[in-house]
Structures are given as C-alpha cells and as structure tokens.
Amino acid sequence: MKILVAVKRVIDYNVQIRVKEDGSDVNTDNVKMSTNPPDDNAIEEAVKLKESGKAKEIVAVTVGEEKAQETVRKAIAVGADRGIHVKSDNYIEPLGIAKILKKIVEKEKPDLVFLGKQAIDDDCNQTGQMLAAMLGWPQGTFASKIEHKDKVIEVTREVDEGLETIQINLPAIITCDLRLNEPRFASLPNIMKAKKKPIEQLYAKDLGVDISNRIQQVKVEEPPKRKGGIKVASVAELVSKLKNEAKVI
Amino acid sequence: MSILLIAEHDNANLKVFTLNAITAASKIDQEIHVLVAGNKCENVAKEVALIPLVKKVIHCDSPNYENFLPENLTPLIIKVSESYTHIIAAANTFGKNFMPRVSALLDSSQISDVIKINSSEEFLRPIYAGNAFATVKSNDKKKCITIRPTSFEVASKSGGSSSIEKIEAADIPNISKFIKREQIKSERPELGTARVVISGGRGMQSSDNFKLINAIADKLNAAVGASRAAVDAGYIGNDHQVGQTGKVVVPDLYIAVGISGAIQHLAGMKESKIIVAINKDGEAPIFSIADYGLEADLFEALPQFLDELNKLNTIQK
Numbered sequence: 168m169k170i171l172v173a174v175k176r177v178i179d180y181n182v183q184i185r186v187k188e189d190g191s192d193v194n195t196d197n198v199k200m201s202t203n204p205p206d207d208n209a210i211e212e213a214v215k216l217k218e219s220g221k222a223k224e225i226v227a228v229t230v231g232e233e234k235a236q237e238t239v240r241k242a243i244a245v246g247a248d249r250g251i252h253v254k255s256d257n258y259i260e261p262l263g264i265a266k267i268l269k270k271i272v273e274k275e276k277p278d279l280v281f282l283g284k285q286a287i288d289d290d291c292n293q294t295g296q297m298l299a300a301m302l303g304w305p306q307g308t309f310a311s312k313i314e315h316k317d318k319v320i321e322v323t324r325e326v327d328e329g330l331e332t333i334q335i336n337l338p339a340i341i342t343c344d345l346r347l348n349e350p351r352f353a354s355l356p357n358i359m360k361a362k363k364k365p366i367e368q369l370y371a372k373d374l375g376v377d378i379s380n381r382i383q384q385v386k387v388e389e390p391p392k393r394k395g396g397i398k399v400a401s402v403a404e405l406v407s408k409l410k411n412e413a414k415v416i
Numbered sequence: 417m418s419i420l421l422i423a424e425h426d427n428a429n430l431k432v433f434t435l436n437a438i439t440a441a442s443k444i445d446q447e448i449h450v451l452v453a454g455n456k457c458e459n460v461a462k463e464v465a466l467i468p469l470v471k472k473v474i475h476c477d478s479p480n481y482e483n484f485l486p487e488n489l490t491p492l493i494i495k496v497s498e499s500y501t502h503i504i505a506a507a508n509t510f511g512k513n514f515m516p517r518v519s520a521l522l523d524s525s526q527i528s529d530v531i532k533i534n535s536s537e538e539f540l541r542p543i544y545a546g547n548a549f550a551t552v553k554s555n556d557k558k559k560c561i562t563i564r565p566t567s568f569e570v571a572s573k574s575g576g577s578s579s580i581e582k583i584e585a586a587d588i589p590n591i592s593k594f595i596k597r598e599q600i601k602s603e604r605p606e607l608g609t610a611r612v613v614i615s616g617g618r619g620m621q622s623s624d625n626f627k628l629i630n631a632i633a634d635k636l637n638a639a640v641g642a643s644r645a646a647v648d649a650g651y652i653g654n655d656h657q658v659g660q661t662g663k664v665v666v667p668d669l670y671i672a673v674g675i676s677g678a679i680q681h682l683a684g685m686k687e688s689k690i691i692v693a694i695n696k697d698g699e700a701p702i703f704s705i706a707d708y709g710l711e712a713d714l715f716e717a718l719p720q721f722l723d724e725l726n727k728l729n730t731i732q733k
Contacts, residue, residue: 178544180660183679184548186548193544193548204661261516261525261526262520262524262525262526265520287544287545287660288543288544289543290528290529290542290543290544291526291528292512292516292528292529293526295516296486296515296516296520297516297520297526298520299517300490300516300517300518300520300521301520303589303591304591305589305592306486306487306513306517306592308486309509321595325509326509326510326597327508327509327606328597328599328600328606329597329598329599329600329655330597330598330600331594331597332595332596332598333485333593334592334595335591335592336592346654377523380525381524381525381555381556382525382527382552382553382554382555382556383552383553383554383555384551384552385538385550385551385552385553386550387543387548387550387551388551389548389549390542390546390547390548390686393686393691393704393705395703395704395705395706396691396707396708396709397707397708397709398698398703398709398710398711399709399710401710402710402712402717402720402721402724403720403724405708405721406721406724406725406728408708409669409690409708410728413669413690413708415612415668415689415690416612416636416669
C-alpha cells in the first residue's frame with residue numbers, strides 16, 4: 168500500500184495571534200511557524216502503517232512558499248520516504264489546494280491519503296472532503312481510530328454525539344483528529360538524514376488547474392474585547408450577583 | 417435568490433442546530449427550502465413544515481440516507497441544488513462532513529463557520545480559533561456556507577404550514593458503509609448545547625476532586641467541561657475538553673474553576689454570555705475576561721457555592 172500525506176505550514180499553535188494594523192490579515196512576519204498539529208497525527212498514522220508492514224511507501228506533500236518545504240522535511244525525518252513541494256507564494260483556498268492535490272494523487276496513485284482534519288490558521292475544515300469528492304473517493308473524517316482490513320478500512324470518527332464507525336473502500340481519504348495517535352518526535356540523526364532525501368519541486372501554476380481564489384478577504388480584525396468584570400469578595404456575593412444582576416441562575 | 421438548507425435529524429426528530437441555521441439563512445433571503453433526506457423520516461419532514469421561516473420542504477426517503485453518509489448525500493444535494501443560490505448547513509460534524517464535497521463538485525469555494533451575515537455575499541467568520549475575525553466576500557455564483565449554530569437564535573418551530581415535496585433518491589456510489597454509532601451517555605446536557613457549563617482545570621488536582629464540580633453541575637443542570645491541562649493530567653476524559661483543540665462552547669453561564677486561562681482554553685469559551693472564574697491566583701489571566709471573579713481556594717469555595725445554590729429555591733433549568 169502507498170500512502171500520501173498532505174501537510175501544511177501554519178503559525179505555531181503556541182503563538183499569540185496579532186492582527187496587522189491595516190486590518191488586511193494576521194501578522195506572520197517573524198512569527199514561529201510549524202506543521203499544522205493534526206497533520207502531525209496524519210504523518211504518524213502513515214508511519215505506523217509502514218512499521219506494521221501494511222504500507223510500503225509514504226510520500227509527503229505540501230503546497231506553499233519556499234519555507235513550506237520545512238514541513239515536508241519534518242515528515243521525512245519522522246518516516247516519510249520522499250517529498251513533494253508544490254510551490255506557490257500566494258494563499259490558495261482549500262478548493263484550489265484540493266485541485267492541486269488531485270493532480271498529485273493522479274500522478275502518485277496512492278491507496279490512502281491522510282490529511283489533518285482542519286488547519287489551525289483558516290479553520291476551514293474542507294480540503295480532505297473536497298479532494299475525496301473530486302476523486303470520487305470515500306472519506307473518513309475526524310478519524311480517531313483506523314483499522315486496515317485488506318480492501319477496506321474501518322474508521323472511528325469523532326462526532327458531536329460521541330463516536331461513529333464506518334467502513335470505506337480503498338482508495339480513500341482520511342482526515343485525522345488529534346486523538347488518532349501520539350505523534351513522535353524526529354530524532355536528531357533522522358533530521359540530519361532527512362536533509363539529504365529528495366524533495367521534488369513543482370509550481371502550482373504549471374499544474375493546469377484553476378486555483379484562482381473566489382473569496383475576497385475584506386478585512387481582518389481582533390475579536391471584540393471582553394470588558395474585564397469585577398471581583399467579588401465571597402461566594403454569597405457571587406451567587407447573589409448571578410441571580411439578581413446577571414440573572415443566569 | 418433562494419436557499420437550500422440541509423436538515424440534520426435522526427430520522428425521528430429534527431436536531432436543534434438546524435433551527436439555528438434556519439435563522440441565519442433568513443438573514444440572507446426569505447425563500448428558504450429545507451431538504452430532509454433520511455430513511456422513514458416523514459415525521460421530520462412534517463416537523464420542518466411547521467417552521468414559519470420555511471417556505472418549502474423537500475423530502476427524500478430512502479435507506480441510502482439512513483445514516484447520512486456524505487458519499488451518498490452529496491449526489492442528492494447536487495441534484496437538488498440546481499435552482500438555488502445558497503446551500504446552507506450547520507457547522508457541526510454533520511455539516512462539516514458533506515458540505516465541502518458539495519462545494520467541490522459545484523466548483524465553489526466554501527465559507528465555513530459563519531458567525532454573522534453582513535449581506536447575501538459578505539460574511540463574518542472566526543479564524544485562528546477565534547483569535548481573529550475575518551470579513552469575507554464570496555464571488556461564487558452558488559455559495560456553500562456552514563453556520564456556527566451558537567451564533568444564531570433558534571427559529572420558532574410552530575405556526576408554519578409549508579408544502580412538502582417528495583423527491584426520488586439519487587444514485588449512490590456504494591463506496592462506504594455505516595457500522596455503528598456509540599453515544600456518550602450522560603445524565604447531563606451535552607457540552608456543545610448546555611445553557612450552563614462548569615469546567616475544572618489543573619487546579620482540581622485529581623479526578624476524584626471533580627466530584628465537587630459534578631455536584632454543582634447537577635444542581636445547575638450544567639455540562640461539565642475541562643481545560644486541556646486537566647485532560648492531559650488524566651483528571652477527566654478528553655470529550656470534556658473546552659478549547660481550541662476541544663469543543664467551542666457559548667453557554668449563558670460559564671464557570672471556570674482552577675483554570676488559569678491559557679489562550680487555547682479561552683478560544684473555546686470566551687464568547688460565553690457570563691463568565692465566572694474561581695481561582696486562588698489573583699493574577700491568573702482568566703480574571704481579565706471574567707464578569708465575576710472570585711479569588712479563593714476552590715476546595716473551600718465549591719462546597720460553599722453548592723450550599724448557597726441549595727438555599728435558592730428557584731434555579732432555572
């Protein structure tokens with residue numbers, strides 16, 4: 168079995184987000200970037216399948232500016248065999264990313280594609296499902312457990328009411344929840360070795376797909392600030408305020 | 417303009433988030449048609465027909481739709497979508513699952529998690545887990561939109577009488593199969609929809625101490641939440657986690673106990689109407705967003721809180 172894993176470079180989840188003064192976007196200058204957290208789960212799951220002998224090859228792919236290939240390097244350091252970097256200096260919406268990934272899938276012919284369930288920057292939660300639809304493949308979204316059984320894969324999904332288990336035919340798309348596994352850290356020797364592994368570079372504009380953005384970002388602003396409230400002196404005062412002032416109990 | 421809204425239900429009853437999505441849709445246009453696809457779900461179609469904001473119900477009954485598999489639902493929605501300008505669903509795990517498939521096949525760029533409708537083409541949505549808000553304008557002819565349910569009121573469920581049109585099922589690809597659903601059983605309301613949420617953090621010190629939280633939750637008919645720190649420490653299961661990587665909650669009352677207020681936690685609860693913080697560290701960041709802060713040892717404050725609540729004879733459920 169061959170697995171393709173899509174990874175995205177985003178602002179690190181520990182960084183306090185700042186909006187640019189002109190309200191055009193979020194500030195990414197001199198900000199720590201890293202792999203989108205659930206994408207780490209996607210790589211980990213692929214590596215586990217390889218370790219168990221079920222997968223033969225893992226290809227990591229990313230779309231983005233020059234530095235985005237760091238996420239592919241990291242995937243290789245953790246266990247991917249090789250990488251593909253589709254270069255683009257501009258933001259591409261999930262619809263465009265899915266079209267690019269479809270091209271890569273058609274070329275690489277993987278049996279499974281793993282993605283994170285959502286990117287923590289634009290919070291769209293779309294790319295995996297869109298790619299599945301474009302390919303006519305089934306999807307297992309928000310996966311917290313997967314079990315590979317020959318031509319099918321059983322996926323346990325995190326849904327609002329609890330858990331749902333489905334069975335999907337291969338080839339398939341899986342989008343990974345943080346609960347799927349515990350991503351490992353790359354060892355220093357593996358990080359060094361990853362620097363020598365090949366990363367194929369392509370240009371998004373050369374792939375022959377319409378990646379024009381359809382959504383215009385009119386402005387970005389800080390969320391309304393909550394007014395600091397008051398401190399109460401005792402539990403009795405707290406309950407009295409909740410009952411008589413806020414009227415919530 | 418006209419709107420196709422996809423109803424969420426369990427084949428017997430309509431799920432409440434559909435009513436929030438209908439309110440959001442009504443801010444775009446009044447021509448709202450609701451697709452009820454399921455198996456033996458006639459009662460749901462009838463229920464939807466009573467919603468005054470709904471102009472027409474499109475009812476499709478087939479075993480293909482019993483478990484709402486997105487591979488099966490998508491061809492039906494595509495078939496029905498032809499005459500509509502907006503396709504809308506709630507931004508929960510139901511809507512998030514199929515809407516991008518629909519959007520991709522319509523070659524339209526989806527607008528996810530909308531919290532405010534500015535016009536038929538301009539919307540407000542949170543990005544970076546609510547740490548920034550983006551105003552976006554869609555240039556697609558057909559717009560696929562998911563709505564954050566908690567940002568809109570629940571639409572009225574009675575007084576309407578729209579027509580119900582029955583339609584044939586669409587072809588399905590036969591590539592996916594439903595196996596089972598395990599509901600997390602709880603006497604308490606669900607975290608995502610509870611009117612009151614009380615959450616514990618690392619300050620709780622042990623899973624046993626969560627009984628102090630549970631007692632108050634029972635009294636207030638509240639859902640129990642937790643910070644990531646409490647979940648990571650193993651005090652409580654991760655299905656209780658509130659925050660960027662857990663659930664986003666917007667209750668009328670949120671009580672944070674022994675929670676310092678890390679960015680990741682605030683992202684999941686700072687839109688709550690009233691926030692109470694109980695923490696012995698007076699400098700904890702949670703106090704800067706709390707409407708009522710109580711600087712106290714939670715092991716003294718929580719039993720007192722329960723006593724005071726017991727003294728009240730009128731607690732809204």
